[in-house]
Amino acid sequence: MVVRLDNIRKAFASGFLMKRKAVLRGVSLGIHAGDAYALLGANGAGKSTTLRILLGLTRADAGEGRLFGRPLDDRVVHARLGYLPENPSFHEQLTAREFLSYCGKLVGLRSAALSRRVDELLERVRLEDARNIRLRKMSKGMLQRLGLAQVLLADPELLVLDEPMSGLDPPGRKLVRDLIVEQRDAGKTVLFSTHILSDAEVVCTRAGILRGGLVVRELSLEELGRLQSESVEVEVSGLPDALVRQLQTRARSVIHAAGSVLFTVAPGREVRDLLQSTLAAGGNVESIVPRRVSLEEVYLDTTRREVEAHDTRPLAPVGSGGAR
Numbered sequence: 001m002v003v004r005l006d007n008i009r010k011a012f013a014s015g016f017l018m019k020r021k022a023v024l025r026g027v028s029l030g031i032h033a034g035d036a037y038a039l040l041g042a043n044g045a046g047k048s049t050t051l052r053i054l055l056g057l058t059r060a061d062a063g064e065g066r067l068f069g070r071p072l073d074d075r076v077v078h079a080r081l082g083y084l085p086e087n088p089s090f091h092e093q094l095t096a097r098e099f100l101s102y103c104g105k106l107v108g109l110r111s112a113a114l115s116r117r118v119d120e121l122l123e124r125v126r127l128e129d130a131r132n133i134r135l136r137k138m139s140k141g142m143l144q145r146l147g148l149a150q151v152l153l154a155d156p157e158l159l160v161l162d163e164p165m166s167g168l169d170p171p172g173r174k175l176v177r178d179l180i181v182e183q184r185d186a187g188k189t190v191l192f193s194t195h196i197l198s199d200a201e202v203v204c205t206r207a208g209i210l211r212g213g214l215v216v217r218e219l220s221l222e223e224l225g226r227l228q229s230e231s232v233e234v235e236v237s238g239l240p241d242a243l244v245r246q247l248q249t250r251a252r253s254v255i256h257a258a259g260s261v262l263f264t265v266a267p268g269r270e271v272r273d274l275l276q277s278t279l280a281a282g283g284n285v286e287s288i289v290p291r292r293v294s295l296e297e298v299y300l301d302t303t304r305r306e307v308e309a310h311d312t313r314p315l316a317p318v319g320s321g322g323a324r
């Protein structure tokens with residue numbers, strides 16, 4: 001396992017009375033080599049805090065974590081990872097090329113190899129025409145892409161990206177998505193946070209939903225895949241009412257429209273049975289549409305269930321030391 005967090009707790013003191021507010025109340029997650037793991041959660045859910053604790057930039061109040069099997073404060077493993085903070089800030093006077101060359105030297109690249117790598121990365125993040133522009137003149141999107149190039153410099157085994165798609169236009173988002181998929185396919189491990197579900201959906205192999213200071217749900221690739229074809233909508237017409245009533249009992253839902261009936265059924269056998277019955281009765285199949293359940297719906301569903309659970313039991317007291 002590349003990353004493991006066990007029961008991580010963190011509270012911050014804030015406000016006039018410096019009251020401690022629990023942000024993480026026992027976060028646990030595990031990330032295997034080759035995973036692209038999306039840490040999902042609303043703004044303020046604690047995503048950045050979780051990543052910062054993992055990277056040893058913030059200390060947890062309680063709990064344990066491992067990075068490449070070693071304790072989180074073990075600096076040796078940091079050579080194997082690249083980190084893009086949420087709001088990266090750079091040396092404004094440098095040009096894109098100077099900045100990457102400077103970072104490259106820090107990770108041990110020299111002369112021709114350094115020069116080659118820098119040009120290759122500028123091209124990869126589509127900044128080749130901006131190589132001599134000073135960073136203070138760059139847009140948020142350009143800086144974000146430069147930050148990604150910097151993360152890739154030393155070809156890290158683990159990429160930790162905090163909201164890598166935020167502030168980007170659609171082509172920029174696509175570039176980040178492609179980069180994540182590319183790294184994943186090259187056997188690298190990617191951990192990224194986002195509050196934009198649609199960005200996570202297309203690239204992640206696993207997702208964890210952070211809410212109320214906990215990872216309330218984790219989804220594997222199989223679960224993500226199953227969600228994508230959880231039911232099929234079949235629209236048929238020309239069926240006798242008696243048959244519709246009979247088929248209705250086996251469908252998940254039925255909508256009667258003018259002249260046709262829309263059945264929602266499970267994929268596979270139920271679809272086949274419905275089609276056979278329809279055709280045997282001389283009816284027409286108007287359309288067959290796999291009904292994808294998006295991550296967004298899962299997220300909302302999980303959130304709803306959480307709220308319902310909280311409605312029926314009193315909220316646990318939040319004390320210092322992160323009692324739950």
Ligand SMILES: Nc1ncnc2c1ncn2[C@@H]1O[C@H](COP(=O)(O)OP(=O)(O)O)[C@@H](O)[C@H]1O
Nearest residue numbers: 012014023041042043044045046047048049050
């Ligand atoms: N250094 C800090 N001091 C006080 N409060 C903090 C600090 N860092 C984060 N917080 C608070 O912790 C909560 C979670 O923040 P964060 O981890 O940045 O969430 P996310 O990245 O999911 O938006 C927020 O309420 C934030 O205000």
Ligand SMILES: [Mg+2]
Nearest residue numbers: 047048049086
């Ligand atoms: Mg954040």
